[in-house]
Amino acid sequence: MSDNETRREFFNRTLGAASGIALTGLFREASAQQPPQFCPAVPNATAATAVPYPGGAMPQVAGPGREISRGADGILRATIAVMGEPRSVWQAQANTATSNGFAIPACRTNQDMRYFAGYTADGAKVWPKMMGVPGPGPTLRARVGDTVQITLLNQVDPKEFALTLDVATEGGGHGCDTANTTIIDPATNVARNQQIYPMNDQAPDCFHGSSSANLHFHGFHVSPSTISDNVLVQVRPSPRDPKTNQPIVTEATVHAWFAQVFDAAMHGHGPQKWEDLPQGYRDLQKKYLQEYDTQVPGAQLWTSDEAAIAAGQWPQYYVGAYPNSFKITEYNQALTAHDQPLLPGQQAPKAKMGQAPGTHWYHAHKHGSTALNVFNGMAGAFIIEGEFDDQLNAFYRGKGPGGKGLTEQVLVIQQLGSQLNLLNAPQPNRAQTGTTKEQFVFVNGFPQPQMTMQPGEIQRWRILNLCTQVAIGFAGFQANGSPAPAGTFSWKQIAQDGVQFNWDNYNGPANSNPAFVMTAANRVDLLIQAPNTAGNYSLMVYHEPFPPGFATAPLLTIQVGGARVTDMAFPSEENQYPKMPEYLHDIDPKTIHIHREVTFNTEYFGNDGRRGLGPGRAQYPSIKPSRHTIDGKQFENQIIDQVMLLNSAEEWTLINTTQVNNIPGSGGSGATPLGYYAHPFHIHINPFQVIEIFDPVTMWEPRKFDKNFVWYDTIGVPPAYNYYPDGKRPRLDKDGNQVFVPGYVKMRSRFVDFTGLYVFHCHILAHEDRGMMQLVEVVSNETIQQHH
Amino acid sequence: MATYKINIDPSGQSAVFNPSTQAVDAGDQVSWTNNDSKPHWPGLLNPDGSFVGLVDRELTTSPPFNVSSVWSAPARVDSNGNQISYTLTYVDRYDHNMQGIFQINPTP
Numbered sequence: 001m002s003d004n005e006t007r008r009e010f011f012n013r014t015l016g017a018a019s020g021i022a023l024t025g026l027f028r029e030a031s032a033q034q035p036p037q038f039c040p041a042v043p044n045a046t047a048a049t050a051v052p053y054p055g056g057a058m059p060q061v062a063g064p065g066r067e068i069s070r071g072a073d074g075i076l077r078a079t080i081a082v083m084g085e086p087r088s089v090w091q092a093q094a095n096t097a098t099s100n101g102f103a104i105p106a107c108r109t110n111q112d113m114r115y116f117a118g119y120t121a122d123g124a125k126v127w128p129k130m131m132g133v134p135g136p137g138p139t140l141r142a143r144v145g146d147t148v149q150i151t152l153l154n155q156v157d158p159k160e161f162a163l164t165l166d167v168a169t170e171g172g173g174h175g176c177d178t179a180n181t182t183i184i185d186p187a188t189n190v191a192r193n194q195q196i197y198p199m200n201d202q203a204p205d206c207f208h209g210s211s212s213a214n215l216h217f218h219g220f221h222v223s224p225s226t227i228s229d230n231v232l233v234q235v236r237p238s239p240r241d242p243k244t245n246q247p248i249v250t251e252a253t254v255h256a257w258f259a260q261v262f263d264a265a266m267h268g269h270g271p272q273k274w275e276d277l278p279q280g281y282r283d284l285q286k287k288y289l290q291e292y293d294t295q296v297p298g299a300q301l302w303t304s305d306e307a308a309i310a311a312g313q314w315p316q317y318y319v320g321a322y323p324n325s326f327k328i329t330e331y332n333q334a335l336t337a338h339d340q341p342l343l344p345g346q347q348a349p350k351a352k353m354g355q356a357p358g359t360h361w362y363h364a365h366k367h368g369s370t371a372l373n374v375f376n377g378m379a380g381a382f383i384i385e386g387e388f389d390d391q392l393n394a395f396y397r398g399k400g401p402g403g404k405g406l407t408e409q410v411l412v413i414q415q416l417g418s419q420l421n422l423l424n425a426p427q428p429n430r431a432q433t434g435t436t437k438e439q440f441v442f443v444n445g446f447p448q449p450q451m452t453m454q455p456g457e458i459q460r461w462r463i464l465n466l467c468t469q470v471a472i473g474f475a476g477f478q479a480n481g482s483p484a485p486a487g488t489f490s491w492k493q494i495a496q497d498g499v500q501f502n503w504d505n506y507n508g509p510a511n512s513n514p515a516f517v518m519t520a521a522n523r524v525d526l527l528i529q530a531p532n533t534a535g536n537y538s539l540m541v542y543h544e545p546f547p548p549g550f551a552t553a554p555l556l557t558i559q560v561g562g563a564r565v566t567d568m569a570f571p572s573e574e575n576q577y578p579k580m581p582e583y584l585h586d587i588d589p590k591t592i593h594i595h596r597e598v599t600f601n602t603e604y605f606g607n608d609g610r611r612g613l614g615p616g617r618a619q620y621p622s623i624k625p626s627r628h629t630i631d632g633k634q635f636e637n638q639i640i641d642q643v644m645l646l647n648s649a650e651e652w653t654l655i656n657t658t659q660v661n662n663i664p665g666s667g668g669s670g671a672t673p674l675g676y677y678a679h680p681f682h683i684h685i686n687p688f689q690v691i692e693i694f695d696p697v698t699m700w701e702p703r704k705f706d707k708n709f710v711w712y713d714t715i716g717v718p719p720a721y722n723y724y725p726d727g728k729r730p731r732l733d734k735d736g737n738q739v740f741v742p743g744y745v746k747m748r749s750r751f752v753d754f755t756g757l758y759v760f761h762c763h764i765l766a767h768e769d770r771g772m773m774q775l776v777e778v779v780s781n782e783t784i785q786q787h788h
Numbered sequence: 789m790a791t792y793k794i795n796i797d798p799s800g801q802s803a804v805f806n807p808s809t810q811a812v813d814a815g816d817q818v819s820w821t822n823n824d825s826k827p828h829w830p831g832l833l834n835p836d837g838s839f840v841g842l843v844d845r846e847l848t849t850s851p852p853f854n855v856s857s858v859w860s861a862p863a864r865v866d867s868n869g870n871q872i873s874y875t876l877t878y879v880d881r882y883d884h885n886m887q888g889i890f891q892i893n894p895t896p
Contacts, residue, residue, distance in 0.1 A: 162819030
């Protein structure tokens with residue numbers, strides 16, 4: 001940090017650069033069909049004609065006409081198309097700051113971004129409602145036990161996105177996206193080329209192939225294989241008609257074939273191998289994959305698929321369209337051969353774990369492009385309803401404004417932008433550029449939107465942190481610009497990561513207006529009651545990787561007005577609160593037979609390119625991005641790092657040795673931790689219960705839970721710190737040397753119901769793309785072999 | 789930051805950068821798409837006549853390498869370290885008469 005650089009600027013420069021994420025954002029609400037390639041004159045723009053502006057009315061992303069819901073037959077049918085267009089986006093301006101230190105937004109046009117368009121079974125387009133501005137994908141809604149049938153179309157035009165095909169992964173180069181800039185000597189005017197990216201990143205752990213796509217169903221307890229929650233699949237963009245430039249593979253192309261696949265899967269006979277797919281679809285895929293291999297030097301997509309097919313494995317590469325289908329797992333109901341391969345003569349087992357009804361989500365999850373695609377907005381809410389909702393809604397039936405019961409708000413928090421900042425030119429002399437951006441976040445595509453409640457009204461908020469990087473810490477409310485007096489708003493958390501709280505956790509003293517942090521990918525459900533006093537209130541948040549309690553900014557504002565609601569209260573008796581189902585009870589420690597440790601680490605490099613303290617890439621031109629590892633290594637193709645036994649329970653210790661840098665205190669003041677990088681651990685398919693956590697930045701001792709464990713599917717693993725929480729006492733080893741003490745989380749999980757390959761990873765998605773991921777496999781211990 | 793696309797379109801016996809002049813901010817990303825029947829490679833000419841590509845490789849006449857990788861516009865700073873506006877003229881490696889211009893402005 002230089003003498004004339006403020007602490008805030010230092011944060012911006014170092015932290016913004018560390019992850020590869022352009023920390024910008026903002027979007028939505030335009031006119032009819034054509035993208036509005038202009039930005040509004042803030043604040044006079046109207047929602048009907050321009051890009052939404054800070055403080056405008058919050059658009060809804062759920063409800064009739066705005067979501068794709070299950071049919072009366074218990075089937076959710078949807079088509080999700082990956083598309084692209086130039087969009088207008090609000091971004092944080094470098095070198096600007098409001099009074100609370102957050103950058104002032106500016107609207108920029110010409111942001112090439114991909115997005116999810118949503119269509120119902122009859123082909124009606126549901127989402128997006130407005131073009132030319134970014135935001136989440138369509139909200140999906142189903143019930144436990146329903147069947148999900150999604151046609152994924154990839155209709156991105158690769159010409160619109162600079163060399164983002166996977167041209168190199170299969171042999172066409174170093175395998176990574178490439179960015180260059182030019183250095184011109186001002187004295188001699190001699191220019192030279194300077195590579196910005198990939199530098200020392202190497203395939204497959206680099207940004208690449210962002211025009212490919214797939215779907216991950218985050219928080220779902222379903223099969224990771226074949227056409228279910230299979231993130232190893234990669235769907236290339238459809239070829240385009242040379243005359244019209246329109247995609248050749250459309251929903252109509254695959255409709256009949258996918259109808260066969262969906263019908264078979266629904267009846268327990270979903271595809272287990274390539275030959276189970278319809279002949280026409282297989283022929284089409286073979287044709288286009290072979291064409292792709294011919295077109296792209298070194299590409300071997302069909303060759304790779306052929307090898308997988310010959311080995312009896314599920315092929316990974318597809319073009320244009322892919323069917324996703326699964327049944328939302330219902331506890332104690334029979335699994336099918338589609339869910340889980342059965343041995344000859346074996347009876348279908350009953351599910352040992354049910355899908356928790358709750359607030360879940362879906363997003364693109366192709367390794368190397370997850371960060372950019374989610375940053376573009378390729379993520380959306382997926383709400384699963386069930387007994388929990390039925391019981392909660394029954395409690396509020398006939399109450400509230402107009403007797404309509406409990407109003408639900410789906411609040412999708414996102415970072416939104418078109419570029420990853422590791423591909424932007426850093427500048428000499430620390431000139432501020434795109435690498436120095438604030439953590440600008442949007443709610444339902446809107447910057448600091450405004451919503452309304454009536455005095456005394458209770459609503460259910462489904463909050464989803466779908467940011468690519470930042471954690472959101474809730475820091476209470478302000479009233480008309482000043483800290484709101486205690487009791488203005490009241491709230492209780494009712495679910496974490498889509499899994500309900502039990503009565504004890506709901507009713508405990510810690511759940512009275514709890515302060516909570518949502519790391520990237522976390523969801524929190526709240527019952528929140530508006531104050532009896534009308535007025536404008538702001539929900540304040542802080543953003544990690546700033547340390548806890550750092551400067552706050554409004555996430556959204558709530559205009560409280562209208563008639564006072566007098567008949568709504570929180571459930572106060574156990575029989576008023578939804579019952580915790582058996583499958584969500586605490587995991588019995590006596591069932592744990594295997595303990596594992598996995599260690600997350602980020603390695604930084606200083607200006608001279610050597611390892612050093614502090615996040616961020618070195619100064620230009622000595623650019624060397626940080627390196628993100630698990631157990632000392634980056635993700636490797638074709639290597640399974642952890643193998644778990646089907647239907648077993650394990651205890652894992654998740655360790656984070658990433659060192660928090662700090663500014664030493666002076667005059668008796670404590671050191672200030674910088675770059676609070678809690679790596680968010682996320683594992684697919686099976687949620688887990690947290691039993692112990694230690695954050696050396698904020699805790700003197702580990703916090704242990706003895707019962708009523710909370711379920712998560714993503715948890716921030718705190719970083720290592722070399723001071724005690726007061727920032728004054730250094731942490732010392734036995735020899736008296738100051739040492740970094742790692743943060744950790746202990747969790748228990750059951751690997752039940754589904755075998756197969758899947759992943760766990762850091763949910764700072766640029767870290768995942770750049771190697772902080774492991775492949776795991778759950779295997780069965782059953783065999784047809786006998787020994788007489 | 790913004791993203792800009794520049795087309796290389798056929799024009800008579802030659803080709804042109806389209807648009808021929810593009811205003812960008814330092815840090816913005818630029819890519820080129822070759823729609824011509826000949827390969828092209830945008831870059832700078834040094835005072836000694838040597839060619840410095842703005843992107844890694846020439847643009848071929850067919851996908852996928854008819855679309856370039858990213859070039860990010862560098863800032864220029866004055867003696868105080870403040871960014872200043874400047875103009876950068878680039879050419880095609882194979883036809884130096886084929887020119888394009890960037891008007892590069894300070895990062896907003």
